[in-house]
Structure formats: C-alpha cells, structure tokens
Amino acid sequence: MAEGMVVRGLRRVRTLLAEGSAPRGLEGRRLVRVRDLLHECASGIGGEVSARQRAGRLAEAYLRLNDEGRATFLRIVATEFGPDPQQVARRMQSIRPRSAAMRSGLPSPRCARPCARPACAS
Numbered sequence: 001m002a003e004g005m006v007v008r009g010l011r012r013v014r015t016l017l018a019e020g021s022a023p024r025g026l027e028g029r030r031l032v033r034v035r036d037l038l039h040e041c042a043s044g045i046g047g048e049v050s051a052r053q054r055a056g057r058l059a060e061a062y063l064r065l066n067d068e069g070r071a072t073f074l075r076i077v078a079t080e081f082g083p084d085p086q087q088v089a090r091r092m093q094s095i096r097p098r099s100a101a102m103r104s105g106l107p108s109p110r111c112a113r114p115c116a117r118p119a120c121a122s
Contacts, residue, residue, distance in 0.1 A: 026069035034061050034073060035080075042081055 026034060041054050062073055 024064060024066060024069060026065055026072040030061075030069075031072070034058070035076065037061065038076065038081060 024030065037054060037058050041051070041058060044051070046054075062070060065073060
C-alpha cells in the first residue's frame with residue numbers, strides 16, 4: 001500500500017514538472033476539464049474519499065490559473081452552479097406571508113414586561 005502511495009506521489013510530481021509552474025489561463029481543454037470536474041463535484045457520485053480527491057483536483061487546477069483564469073473559474077461556479085435567482089424569488093414570495101403572520105403572532109422574547117406594541121400584547 002505504501003508503495004502505491006509513493007508511485008502516485010512521484011507520478012504527480014512528474015506531471016507538475018512537465019506542465020511547468022507558470023500560471024495559465026482557463027480556455028480550451030483546460031476549461032472543459034474544469035467544467036467536468038465541477039459537474040463531478042456537484043453530482044456527489046462516490047464516497048467521501050472520491051469527493052475529497054475531486055476537490056483536491058479542483059483546488060490544484062485553480063491554483064495553477066492566472067488572475068484571469070481564476071476570475072473565469074469563479075464566474076463559472078457562480079453562474080452555472082449557483083442558485084437560480086428566479087426560483088429563489090418565487091420561494092421567498094411564498095414564504096413572506098407566513099413569516100409575517102408568524103412574527104405578528106409571537107411575542108418577542110426581549111419583552112420581559114408588558115409593553116404597548118401589538119405583538120407584545122398578551
């Protein structure tokens with residue numbers, strides 16, 4: 001088992017040396033690969049070890065990017081993997097009436113003594 005770890009570590013070092021250490025942009029094959037990794041992470045397939053490996057590969061890819069590439073990476077995460085603003089707005093509209101009704105029916109825990117506020121009236 002330890003031998004397998006050593007071989008994998010040496011293979012990773014060889015890969016890093018072959019790729020060079022200069023920061024790169026995010027376009028072409030690199031962009032497709034990052035998108036694929038993001039989709040794999042979002043799908044949640046596999047166990048905890050697989051999820052950590054995917055997250056590690058994503059972190060390595062991010063660290064190798066230049067500033068423009070990192071901005072592109074974060075833009076992809078925000079636009080393709082963030083919440084749908086219209087769906088969030090619809091859900092908020094459905095929650096607001098219930099939340100207001102609950103708020104008006106419950107006294108504030110900060111009101112230790114009776115006060116003139118309608119919400120605090122007992």
